[in-house]
Amino acid sequence: xxxxxxxxxxxxxxxxxxxxxxxxxxxxxxxxxxxxxxxxxxxxxxxxxxxxxxxxxxxxxxxxxxxxxxxxxxxxxxxxxxxxxxxxxxxxxxxxxxxxxxxxxxxxxxxxxxxxxxxxxxxxxxxxxxxxxxxxxxxxxxxxxxxxxxxxxxxxxxxxxxxxxxxxxxxxxxxxxxxxxxxxxxxxxxxxxxxxxxxxxxxxxxxxxxxxxxxxxxxxxxxxxxxxxxxxxxxxxxxxxxxxxxxxxxxxxxxxxxxxxxxxxxxxxxxxxxxxxxxxxxxxxxxxxxxxxxxxxxxxxxxxxxxxxxxxxxxxxxxxxxxxxxxxxxxxxxxxxxxxxxxxxxxxxxxxxxxxxxxxxxxxxxxxxxxxxxxxxxxxxxxxxxxxxxxxxx
Amino acid sequence: xxxxxxxxxxxxxxxxxxxxxxxxxxxxxxxxxxxxxxxxxxxxxxxxxxxxxxxxxxxxxxxxxxxxxxxxxxxxxxxxxxxxxxxxxxxxxxxxxxxxxxxxxxxxxxxxxxxxxxxxxxxxxxxxxxxxxxxxxxxxxxxxxxxxxxxxxxxxxxxxxxxxxxxxxxxxxxxxxxxxxxxxxxxxxxxxxxxxxxxxxxxxxxxxxxxxxxxxxxxxxxxxxxxxxxxxxxxxxxxxxxxxxxxxxxxxxxxxxxxxxxxxxxxxxxxxxxxxxxxxxxxxxxxxxxxxxxxxxxxxxxxxxxxxxxxxxxxxxxxxxxxxxxxxxxxxxxxxxxxxxxxxxxxxxxxxxxxxxxxxxxxxxxxxxxxxxxxxxxxxxxxxxxxx
Numbered sequence: 001x002x003x004x005x006x007x008x009x010x011x012x013x014x015x016x017x018x019x020x021x022x023x024x025x026x027x028x029x030x031x032x033x034x035x036x037x038x039x040x041x042x043x044x045x046x047x048x049x050x051x052x053x054x055x056x057x058x059x060x061x062x063x064x065x066x067x068x069x070x071x072x073x074x075x076x077x078x079x080x081x082x083x084x085x086x087x088x089x090x091x092x093x094x095x096x097x098x099x100x101x102x103x104x105x106x107x108x109x110x111x112x113x114x115x116x117x118x119x120x121x122x123x124x125x126x127x128x129x130x131x132x133x134x135x136x137x138x139x140x141x142x143x144x145x146x147x148x149x150x151x152x153x154x155x156x157x158x159x160x161x162x163x164x165x166x167x168x169x170x171x172x173x174x175x176x177x178x179x180x181x182x183x184x185x186x187x188x189x190x191x192x193x194x195x196x197x198x199x200x201x202x203x204x205x206x207x208x209x210x211x212x213x214x215x216x217x218x219x220x221x222x223x224x225x226x227x228x229x230x231x232x233x234x235x236x237x238x239x240x241x242x243x244x245x246x247x248x249x250x251x252x253x254x255x256x257x258x259x260x261x262x263x264x265x266x267x268x269x270x271x272x273x274x275x276x277x278x279x280x281x282x283x284x285x286x287x288x289x290x291x292x293x294x295x296x297x298x299x300x301x302x303x304x305x306x307x308x309x310x311x312x313x314x315x316x317x318x319x320x321x322x323x324x325x326x327x328x329x330x331x332x333x334x335x336x337x338x339x340x341x342x343x344x345x346x347x348x349x350x351x352x353x354x355x356x357x358x359x360x361x362x363x364x365x366x367x368x369x370x371x372x373x374x375x376x377x378x379x380x381x382x383x384x385x386x387x388x389x390x391x392x393x394x
Numbered sequence: 395x396x397x398x399x400x401x402x403x404x405x406x407x408x409x410x411x412x413x414x415x416x417x418x419x420x421x422x423x424x425x426x427x428x429x430x431x432x433x434x435x436x437x438x439x440x441x442x443x444x445x446x447x448x449x450x451x452x453x454x455x456x457x458x459x460x461x462x463x464x465x466x467x468x469x470x471x472x473x474x475x476x477x478x479x480x481x482x483x484x485x486x487x488x489x490x491x492x493x494x495x496x497x498x499x500x501x502x503x504x505x506x507x508x509x510x511x512x513x514x515x516x517x518x519x520x521x522x523x524x525x526x527x528x529x530x531x532x533x534x535x536x537x538x539x540x541x542x543x544x545x546x547x548x549x550x551x552x553x554x555x556x557x558x559x560x561x562x563x564x565x566x567x568x569x570x571x572x573x574x575x576x577x578x579x580x581x582x583x584x585x586x587x588x589x590x591x592x593x594x595x596x597x598x599x600x601x602x603x604x605x606x607x608x609x610x611x612x613x614x615x616x617x618x619x620x621x622x623x624x625x626x627x628x629x630x631x632x633x634x635x636x637x638x639x640x641x642x643x644x645x646x647x648x649x650x651x652x653x654x655x656x657x658x659x660x661x662x663x664x665x666x667x668x669x670x671x672x673x674x675x676x677x678x679x680x681x682x683x684x685x686x687x688x689x690x691x692x693x694x695x696x697x698x699x700x701x702x703x704x705x706x707x708x709x710x711x712x713x714x715x716x717x718x719x720x721x722x723x724x725x726x727x728x729x730x731x732x733x734x735x736x737x738x739x740x741x742x743x744x745x746x747x748x749x750x751x752x753x754x755x756x757x758x759x760x761x762x763x764x765x766x767x768x769x770x771x772x773x774x775x776x777x778x779x780x781x782x
Contacts, residue, residue, distance in 0.1 A: 117560040126574040127738035169543040172536035176519035
């Protein structure tokens with residue numbers, strides 16, 4: 001019982017330390033509260049619409065005008081101007097920030113009238129992939145639509161069903177699953193939410209450890225030198241971080257997706273054990289890392305830039321199967337790798353515990369390994385400090 | 395005499411930098427590792443052999459041919475066959491596949507009888523890149539399969555291939571991705587991400603090195619060593635750091651434009667200039683933040699916020715035109731946004747710098763920003779004490 005009360009004392013002390021440290025509060029509360037809002041707000045439009053484009057219509061026919069009108073009417077593209085030739089169009093594109101040129105050749109209407117195949121050329125600016133995607137899909141849709149009418153005319157007198165079967169003897173259907181509108185926020189925000197937990201925890205815990213180290217160097221003492229074992233220290237502190245982040249996690253994985261209407265179809269019975277394991281792995285990971293922290297600020301420099309490679313290591317944007325082996329191995333060191341994949345599957349894809357078996361096992365292994373490392377490091381430091389304390393007395 | 399003190403100050407700064415492994419790590423090891431990480435990870439340009447599955451309930455020689463054709467696409471690799479839809483969906487939830495192609499029973503028979511069967515394909519849109527690549531491959535495959543059937547009928551009626559295509563697809567869309575014909579994903583990410591990460595580190599290290607003087611209570615000594623001339627003190631501190639940042643800039647440019655041959659439709663120098671200005675702008679912004687926010691913690695946090703937010707707000711992944719209006723306005727305050735526009739205009743589209751002169755002006759503004767607040771900075775350096 002005494003053993004347990006000691007842990008509670010450490011737990012309480014640690015919470016008090018956190019509350020009185022402005023810098024730690026910043027990482028534990030302000031960053032997790034604000035960053036997701038900022039990011040979600042930025043990405044909240046989810047998809048690109050009305051990409052500005054320029055038309056060069058050499059055909060000057062009613063068919064070409066129909067094409068332009070229909071493209072302009074799509075949600076993806078907005079025609080901002082027409083030019084006489086390609087040179088003029090290029091100039092206009094670079095000055096007016098348009099992202100595509102739609103070129104309709106002079107033979108366009110004639111080819112169709114003569115029953116020949118004709119083509120429309122799209123030149124797309126490649127500074128962003130989403131422009132390309134929007135332009136391509138809008139023009140393809142319009143062309144398929146017009147092709148249908150042209151075929152109907154050619155097959156004169158055929159029923160709609162006949163035209164349909166003739167042009168598509170085998171019809172197909174595309175279904176994007178989970179993130180049904182292929183939205184950017186639904187793609188990126190869940191990963192950012194999970195990454196924020198790990199990153200802010202490392203920074204906050206690192207700052208607390210650095211603070212302790214600085215105070216120690218100045219000759220101040222620990223508040224716990226009396227009879228408390230390193231393991232109890234470790235449990236007490238880990239408990240404090242865990243409890244704080246349990247609250248933060250509720251905000252991140254329950255409230256934020258709700259506010260910004262992101263896909264979240266998780267079930268409690270899957271999400272709870274998963275998040276609990278993820279938090280445990282993060283807590284021991286940051287405690288083990290905090291040993292590196294010589295002063296209050298250094299871990300900020302070492303760990304903030306890592307967020308971006310970490311996001312990629314999760315395989316969110318570049319498939320894991322295509323990653324060089326060395327980065328794949330490295331990615332296994334970080335809880336965020338499994339946290340992100342696991343959470344996306346649970347939250348967006350409706351996965352259940354058996355589906356995320358691998359991620360859960362990995363997070364459990366990480367928890368155990370980092371727990372042991374932290375134990376060893378704490379014991380070493382504890383002994384060393386007793387030593388120095390003795391020396392000071394002498 | 396003054397040259398001598400300046401040189402002594404530079405030596406002093408170099409000693410400070412070598413005194414802590416933190417500088418070595420954040421200025422050389424970390425950026426170099428990140429450059430290598432991103433470029434090697436995406437060295438193929440596009441992911442190849444994305445694992446997908448097939449649910450072939452029909453299982454005839456025709457459907458097997460369709461599956462073989464799909465497998466032959468460079469981006470696609472069929473890693474599994476499932477018996478039904480539910481099994482495939484579960485494999486997707488386990489993350490084993492990114493997409494699957496579903497052929498219901500009776501497809502071949504119905505197609506031969508002109509009853510228009512429907513096949514479908516499903517992609518896991520939570521992963522945008524593999525999902526859109528699989529969408530492209532599977533759509534192309536379906537168009538091809540469908541076209542092959544009609545073409546057979548048309549050929550039988552005596553039409554030439556050209557005539558058949560005209561009947562099948564009167565209007566064809568031809569897409570020309572200008573200057574990145576292979577849709578290399580690495581080109582479009584690394585060109586902004588690598589300078590962005592370097593910029594984040596510059597912001598942090600600059601602030602850390604200035605406030606380090608306050609924290610270690612060496613600020614007064616530093617100022618008096620530079621004859622109480624704040625400009626001299628700052629330049630002597632920024633110069634050795636700048637040299638290292640410049641070398642790191644050369645490194646990422648060498649990796650991208652030299653080793654990986656990313657499109658560079660202007661001269662190397664024409665791109666080195668904005669990259670160098672970006673270093674100076676980051677240092678300028680950091681000094682400005684130092685002067686305006688008199689606390690290491692808050693200055694560092696603000697710089698970090700700026701650095702991290704630079705990535706989304708520069709608009710290289712999620713495009714600028716889809717931002718909410720306030721964010722559009724805010725994006726002008728981020729040097730990386732201007733750098734991205736200059737890069738897209740010069741290196742990608744091969745235009746002259748005239749087209750982006752306004753962005754150069756903005757970057758230059760960041761560089762001169764600290765000169766407006768040097769006195770404020772001096773006061774802080776001589777009077778401020780570090781508190782926890």
